[in-house]
Amino acid sequence: MSSDFINYAGGAFSRRVINGDDTLLSVNDFKSEIKLHGEMYYQQNLPLMLWFFCANPPLQDGETTVCDGRQFFNEISSSTKDLFSKKKLKFTVRISQEDWQKKYQTDDLNQLEEMCRKNNTHLTVNDDQSILLEYICPAIIPSRCGKYQVFINSLLPTKQLSPKILNFEDDSEIPEEVVSELNEIAEKITTEISWQKSDILMIDNTRILHGRRSFADDQRDIYIRLCSPAFSF
Template identity: 35%
Template sequence: MKTASSLTTSAKVIINKESKSILELPIQEQLNLFKRFGVLLFRDFGVDYDKMKEFAEQFSSKFVLDKDRPIVDSRNKFVTLVDPGMHYVSPHCENANSPFRPDVIWFCCGVPAAQSGETLFWDGVRVWEQLGEELRELFITRKIKFLQKFPPADWKRFLGVGSTIADVKRMLNDISGLSYKINQDQSVSIEYVCSAVVKTKYGHQNAFANSLIAEYKNPRGNVTFEDGSSIASTVINQINQVMNSCTEVISWQPGDLVMIDNSRFLHGRRSFSDRNRRIYSLLSYLK
């Protein structure tokens, strides 16, 4: 095994030079690298989505299912394809618009796009440092609020097919920063207030690691300051300028596996036109 720094990304690249199975790698050693770097790229291990799940199980206490992503097969119900469509995906942390943010995002590459389609990521610590004093003061002093509405099909996918409104209430009751309403059609409207600045899981550093940009651009989403006032487009533009200067790239090869710290790094993707692209994803909490 060999570790290396990629020319295009600050991710730690772990290259298989000894024809090993990824399952032979020392778990604690990989976890230590993950804590240090936050993004690990495992290359030449020939990982498919079954092997991704098996490898992730060594680190994970629990898997969660994204409500919008298609499940690959019934044997691995937590393994999904990445976001549907071929469009550009804005910087975001997974489920950061809710209190159910997982610790790790796992991606593996079945088939890379013939052109473009790279996964992008941003170091939230670096973004925070480069935002400038005025913006940092703004987001230290003012929280943001995400508003979402989940039809029954969505919350049943998250909680399980046989779940009920009583299960929804048990899950949502007494969560700090969250209020909710059960609608007549059994959809659930949620308001979630949080800081755009989070403390990283490892190192306890300030990170601008959130879903603000993605939800601001999402026609289905709604994000405001805590008091309901709009976030000015000039603020969003300034954040985007910093994001653009901090963009890093994962150029996929078949069999690649990537492990991303969801408390520190935002991720997204470049648009593409190749319908054969297959990138699989998995969300988990660490042990």
């Protein structure tokens, strides 16, 4: 079903490697809600397909959430569509030397530069070897067939967890009303998936957004693999 399993270099969360295979990761870094998003839409090289596997379900709550990015686009007001068609999103991240070496799984600056170039990410290296990364991308993309518009990006969890790192490309702020509008739409069109042991879930990461509800117990253990489809798509 899939090919090109990738590791999580450049990923936003810390993830536990399963069975020593760095393309098989547990997603439970923390327990709070994660709002709907496309996986790794804060960088250019992103997986087209995701697999989730329920190694162990939570005792309660902790549902995975999904929604259709095409439906999301259709629900957005025309003023907000207009805003996103005029202004792209810009992620600006400062990272210490120790942290970028961990995140990008290398301590070689040349290798980091190469990764950033391939990811269309602007890199500035400071005197203390800390770095500044800037990445610009649209909030709305065409569907694979080219006929539709799809709202898929990392806007909602970034505004939820690290609001300062996301603005428009001209450095203007994304208005609070716009973020509220998007959160309301997300809640309205969300489908919840209640896990049972050994369930698997395949996600088309070019169109379907995913997230999760918060949970409180230590039971929930969900694995993820990032990959490409091994069939025409």
